[in-house]
Structures are given as C-alpha cells and as structure tokens.
Amino acid sequence: MQNILHQKSQGKLVSGYLFSCPDKVTLNEVLTLGAKIILCNENSLDNCPTCQKIECGSHPDVCVYPKGDAFNTQDSQDVIDDANKKPILSNYKLILIKNLNNSSEQSQNKLLKILESPPKNTIFLVSTTNINKVLATVRSRLLKVDITPFDSESLCEMFSEYKNKEDFSLALDYTNGYVGDMEHILTDENFIANYNLAKDIVTKLKSSAEIVNFINPKNTKSQFNGIITLMQSMYGDLMLLKAGKKELVKNKSILSDLSQIQDEFSMKALTNIIKRINEVNKKQYSNVTLSLLFESLLTSILEVKYLCR
Ligand SMILES: [Zn+2]
Incomplete structure (x- = not known):
C-alpha cells in the first residue's frame, strides 16, 4: 500500500x-x-x-x-x-x-x-x-x-472488544495475522474446546482403546469440521518440524508439545494421515454418522502411524 x-x-x-x-x-x-x-x-x-x-x-x-x-x-x-x-x-x-x-x-x-x-x-x-x-x-x-498479514498490534486494536476472551491470544497465534480467520475464531464459541481436543488427539492418542475418550456423539457437523481442520494443521506442523522449518509452524502456542512427539511419526505417516483427513472431508456429506466417521478416522490415523514407522 x-x-x-x-x-x-x-x-x-x-x-x-x-x-x-x-x-x-x-x-x-x-x-x-x-x-x-x-x-x-x-x-x-x-x-x-x-x-x-x-x-x-x-x-x-x-x-x-x-x-x-x-x-x-x-x-x-x-x-x-x-x-x-x-x-x-x-x-x-x-x-x-x-x-x-x-x-x-x-x-x-x-x-x-x-x-x-x-x-x-x-x-x-x-x-x-x-x-x-x-x-x-x-x-x-x-x-x-x-x-x-496484519501484525499482532493492529489485530489487537481491530478486535479490542474481544480482548478478554480466553482464546484471544490463541486466535492471534493461529491466524497468522489474517483478519478473516481472526474474526471466524473469535466468534466461534467452540473454538477453544475444538482446539484442545484436536491437540489431545494429535499429541496423546497412542492406542485404539483410547479412541473412545476422544469421541463425543453430540458433536455437530461444524464442530466436527473445526476439529479435523485443526488436526490437519497440527499434523502439517509436525511435517514442518521434521523438515527443520520451525519458523513456519502455525500452531505456535503448542510448539513444545509438537516438538516432543515429532519423532513418533515418519514423514510418510504424516503425508498419509493428511491424505486420510482430506478423504474424510470429502465424505462428510454422505449420511454416515459423524461420530462413526470420526472414530474410523482416528483408527486409521493410528494404523498409518504404526505401519509407516
Ligand atoms: Zn479521504
């Protein structure tokens, strides 16, 4: 300008x-x-x-x-x-x-x-x-x-009415300075819950017996969408970490959690996991029950993770 x-x-x-x-x-x-x-x-x-x-x-x-x-x-x-x-x-x-x-x-x-x-x-x-x-x-x-993109200072000013929301700093981190994303996150009341769930799945899910803990049959379609979009960006960040591109990581607020688990995944596993998530994204308009679809996604993520070691 x-x-x-x-x-x-x-x-x-x-x-x-x-x-x-x-x-x-x-x-x-x-x-x-x-x-x-x-x-x-x-x-x-x-x-x-x-x-x-x-x-x-x-x-x-x-x-x-x-x-x-x-x-x-x-x-x-x-x-x-x-x-x-x-x-x-x-x-x-x-x-x-x-x-x-x-x-x-x-x-x-x-x-x-x-x-x-x-x-x-x-x-x-x-x-x-x-x-x-x-x-x-x-x-x-x-x-x-x-x-x-806008710097944090200008975003803080633009969105000052939201400053006291608990996810304000998370939103700042996550949006890389784009106003549209920022607005979306701050007005989505489920964002912080979705974010924490996605983070737990990516960093803590180790066995199929644990899958049930991450499934809430009451989740709506938009929550479900939000969760898998966040998971996708976190797996993408793991790829960046493995490629030594720490500075490009999007989810900066959980950088240390992600760094700790990056060795659990091979590059091939991460590529396949992101591919699976994309497939689910396309499938969601068929009338499969959302929680079943989500469960099978988590199962296949574990499979891929161990098959592609
Ligand atoms: Zn003028």
Whole structure:
C-alpha cells in the first residue's frame, strides 16, 4: 500500500494492480483502502466525503465486481463498458474486481482485452486468494502486490472488544495475522474446546482403546469440521518440524508439545494421515454418522502411524 501511496505522489500510478493473499476479508479491506488512497484528495482515508462514499459503496467512479457470487463473462462485458466511461467526480475511474480466482478462463480472457488496452485514467484493482487461479496473461498486465498479514498490534486494536476472551491470544497465534480467520475464531464459541481436543488427539492418542475418550456423539457437523481442520494443521506442523522449518509452524502456542512427539511419526505417516483427513472431508456429506466417521478416522490415523514407522 505504501507503494501505491508513493506512486500516487509521484504521478506514476499504473493501470492495474493485483493483490494476493489467502484471506478474503483482508483482501476486501485492501481493495477499499487502495481505492481511498487513489481517490482521496485530503489524505484523510476516513473522514472526507470521497472516502465515506467509497466506504459505503456509493462513489460513482468506483465500480465493484463481481455483481453475483463469481466473476463471469457478463461481468467482463460490464467492466469493459464501465471502464470506457469517464470519471464523474474524480481524476480516475476505478474498477474493483474481488476474488478473480473464482472466475472461469473464458471470463478472464474477455477481461484481458480491456486490460491490454486500458482507457486513460482507468485503474483496475483486482484481488485473488490464489495467484495460480489467475491466467498468466492477465497477471502480466497487472502489477502484483503481495499483502502481508496484519501484525499482532493492529489485530489487537481491530478486535479490542474481544480482548478478554480466553482464546484471544490463541486466535492471534493461529491466524497468522489474517483478519478473516481472526474474526471466524473469535466468534466461534467452540473454538477453544475444538482446539484442545484436536491437540489431545494429535499429541496423546497412542492406542485404539483410547479412541473412545476422544469421541463425543453430540458433536455437530461444524464442530466436527473445526476439529479435523485443526488436526490437519497440527499434523502439517509436525511435517514442518521434521523438515527443520520451525519458523513456519502455525500452531505456535503448542510448539513444545509438537516438538516432543515429532519423532513418533515418519514423514510418510504424516503425508498419509493428511491424505486420510482430506478423504474424510470429502465424505462428510454422505449420511454416515459423524461420530462413526470420526472414530474410523482416528483408527486409521493410528494404523498409518504404526505401519509407516
Ligand atoms: Zn479521504
């Protein structure tokens, strides 16, 4: 963002930017902020009428896409029409395109046409949660901006109303600075229970006789989802530890617990366990009883753990 600020002050804004990071909520905030930086004449980014209009989506020179769930060929056509209209209030016409990763190749190819010959004073701000889902030809027309996650201090400020929740520091640890994840965790009342259960399964489950202790038939589908997603990230961390990449571990608050058990698993076992969890993730919409499915997952994790020593 500093970059755009600098380019604006030098009069060197380019015709298109591509913002990339894994977190949708962060990206949405970044696009709005980018629009404010470019259009705001007061550098207030908050209180001036221009910024307020951008914030509430009523600025006539800021067009936001997609109109529906995913960016489609009709959106591409509308973008072309919008981009060719002159700005009304500002020096620039801004086209914001959110989550281009959700669009088809066809609609991206159509969008490419306008990116290749952008009308004067039109600037495209495009976001994607996955850079690989954006066509190389489209990428080549945009200046790529990697979004670094927020630091703990800014997150504490943003989520100050939750500061006293017992899982606040855990959430800080776990989300790697992405606002969307942070919000999800702090508003999920089961998060800390799910987290502790996942941790116990990964670090303490040693024999099939113990499996029953980890199964709660009353768990809902969303709790079950939460638990296996957390387990998956913890097994992923064990792989990182074994590969000597301690600095990339996600579950930092249980780093020492994970370090202690890393030798119980071979790399092959961990790969297979993560594969099993993925399979269960796909299966969960069939009408198998959740607790049975969970039980068989834990059994197969133990099997894999001992078979792949
Ligand atoms: Zn402003």
